[in-house]
Amino acid sequence: MSCPASSIIARVALLAAVSVTGLLSLAGCFTERQNEGAQLYASHCANCHGDQGQGLQRLIPPVAGADFVAQRRADLPCIIRKGLKGPLVVNGVSYNQVMPGHEDLTDSQITNLLNFLQTHWGNKNQPYTIREASDLLGRCNGSDGQ
Amino acid sequence: MKSSSLFLRAAGASLLIFGSLLPLACSTDGSASKPERLPVLGLKHNAPTSPGDTLPDPVPAFRLTNQEGKEITNQTFAGKVYVTDFFFATCPSICPKMQSELLRVYKQFEGNPNVLFLSHTIDPAHDSIPVLRDYAERLGIKDASRWHFATAPHDTIFSLARAYMTGAQVDRTVQGGFAHSGTFALVDSKRRIRGVYDGMEKTQVDQLIHDLPILLKEEAETTIAAK
Numbered sequence: 001m002s003c004p005a006s007s008i009i010a011r012v013a014l015l016a017a018v019s020v021t022g023l024l025s026l027a028g029c030f031t032e033r034q035n036e037g038a039q040l041y042a043s044h045c046a047n048c049h050g051d052q053g054q055g056l057q058r059l060i061p062p063v064a065g066a067d068f069v070a071q072r073r074a075d076l077p078c079i080i081r082k083g084l085k086g087p088l089v090v091n092g093v094s095y096n097q098v099m100p101g102h103e104d105l106t107d108s109q110i111t112n113l114l115n116f117l118q119t120h121w122g123n124k125n126q127p128y129t130i131r132e133a134s135d136l137l138g139r140c141n142g143s144d145g146q
Numbered sequence: 147m148k149s150s151s152l153f154l155r156a157a158g159a160s161l162l163i164f165g166s167l168l169p170l171a172c173s174t175d176g177s178a179s180k181p182e183r184l185p186v187l188g189l190k191h192n193a194p195t196s197p198g199d200t201l202p203d204p205v206p207a208f209r210l211t212n213q214e215g216k217e218i219t220n221q222t223f224a225g226k227v228y229v230t231d232f233f234f235a236t237c238p239s240i241c242p243k244m245q246s247e248l249l250r251v252y253k254q255f256e257g258n259p260n261v262l263f264l265s266h267t268i269d270p271a272h273d274s275i276p277v278l279r280d281y282a283e284r285l286g287i288k289d290a291s292r293w294h295f296a297t298a299p300h301d302t303i304f305s306l307a308r309a310y311m312t313g314a315q316v317d318r319t320v321q322g323g324f325a326h327s328g329t330f331a332l333v334d335s336k337r338r339i340r341g342v343y344d345g346m347e348k349t350q351v352d353q354l355i356h357d358l359p360i361l362l363k364e365e366a367e368t369t370i371a372a373k
Contacts, residue, residue, distance in 0.1 A: 047243040056246050058284040100238040100322075 037116025040109055044102060053121045060097060061090035065122030073118070073125060077133045080110050081142035106146040107134045181367065182360050184332070184340040188311065204337035205309055210266070210296035213278040218264075218294055220337060227361050228262040229354065230331050231345055232303070232312050234269035235281045237322045244328040244345040249285060251330075252293060254355050260362060263293035266306060268324050270297045311342050330354060335365055 042051070045063070049055055053064030063069055068090040069076070083101030087094055105113070111133040118125040128136075137143035188202030210218050231248055233241040248263065255261040267273035273281075278295040287293045298306075307313065310331040317325035332341035332354060341357050343350040 047240060048238065050246070056242050057249070057286045059245075059281070060242050098236045098238060 035116075036109065037112040037114070038120075040105070040113040041116055044105070044113070048099075053117070055090075058093055058095065061088070061093070061095045063117055063121070063123075066090050069117060069123050070125045074136055076114055076117075077107075077110050077128070077136040078140035078142055080105065080113065081137060082140050107137055107143055108146060110137070181364070183364060184357055184361055187339045187342055188309075202339070203309070205333055205339070206306070208298070208302065208306055210294075210298045210302075211275065212290055212294040212296050213275060213282045214290045215275050216290070218296060222294070223262055223264070223333070223335075225335050226260050226262050227335060227340075227358070227365060228264050228333050229358075230264040230266070230310050230333060231329065232266045232268050232307050232310075232326050234267050234322065234324060235273045235277050236269070237324070239320070239322060240326075240328045240346055245285060247345050247348070247351045248330065251351060251355055251358075252287070255358060256292075258362070259292070260365070261358060262291075265293070265295050266303050267295070267297050268300075268303055268307070268326055269322075270300060270303065273297055311339060332357060332361065334361055 041053075048060050049063050050060075053062055053066075055062035055064075061068065068088070072079070079099070080102055084099040087096040089095070102110075108130050111128050111130045114133065115127040117123060118127055134143045134145060186201055188204075190200070190202045192203065194200060205220070207220055212218050229248065229251060231244060233245060245265070248265070252263055267278065275297070278297060282290065282293065282295045287295075297303075307326070310329070310333075312329040312331065313325070313327045316323065328345035330343045330345045330351070331339050332343070334340050340361055341354060343354045345351060
């Protein structure tokens with residue numbers, strides 16, 4: 001009864017203002033690094049592994065729906081950092097190409113990139129924390145701690 | 147004084163604009179009666195032998211070896227049109243994308259024996275004939291007579307790259323050790339370049355797929371006319 005219309009309006013307005021500010025500040029957190037994993041894939045991996053992770057015939061292995069991505073989870077951070085050479089088998093098909101390393105990516109960028117791969121295109125694997133990726137990169141002296 | 151010169155400039159500018167529209171209008175009119183033709187591209191190094199000699203130099207004579215160890219020359223492509231590019235087997239940057247785009251063109255014209263493909267390695271030291279054969283097979287190319295993966299000494303390859311309007315050179319600073327562009331060149335049966343496309347751009351490769359039948363039509367018409 002002691003709730004005049006004006007105070008309701010004020011409350012709604014306040015709520016709206018708060019949620020807008022909340023959304024804006026949330027967006028602020030993510031604008032630069034939103035979908036960083038997908039963006040890094042597009043700029044660093046897609047030329048060889050395909051824009052949908054499909055690979056190229058029997059030349060370049062797929063990363064989409066790839067058993068290698070699940071089974072070699074612990075090796076992947078070092079493979080991204082240092083590259084890979086020599087024969088390997090993915091989904092029962094053997095490949096033998098040179099993959100270049102990516103010394104230009106930070107630990108957290110490698111984490112975001114791998115988390116994108118581990119959770120997209122038919123891969124349903126456990127994502128990494130940055131700390132875990134840094135630890136795994138330590139195996140090949142590849143952690144830059146960033 | 148001032149305003150009149152301004153007017154003159156405006157008139158001049160509009161003349162330029164309309165003038166540049168004029169030939170466009172003419173060429174669109176003309177295309178209705180004339181069959182569609184691709185341009186003849188390339189560079190002219192030699193002085194003209196006559197006033198009418200304005201065409202670019204044709205693709206020079208070449209002698210290469212393909213993935214089966216067979217010698218291939220200009221004669222291999224006689225009476226055919228072909229698409230050419232420059233790559234190397236261990237190229238970690240643009241080649242897989244480029245070759246997957248060329249594979250897309252190949253698939254479109256797989257059933258037409260008048261369309262051939264020629265990929266030159268720019269790393270002949272590594273890309274031996276067995277390496278090229280393995281590469282071709284892994285790409286899914288079983289018929290070497292349709293898509294040649296060819297090697298030759300470095301100088302030959304680099305000068306051919308220039309002739310096909312592609313950049314290729316040794317560059318130790320880039321991944322893989324060679325800098326090259328992903329250009330596809332479309333060559334007709336008279337050794338003339340009729341189209342140049344960026345093999346890294348899907349839209350340009352689509353343009354090549356669009357242009358090939360136009361060239362094939364021209365080839366068919368000139369063959370009939372010659373008979």
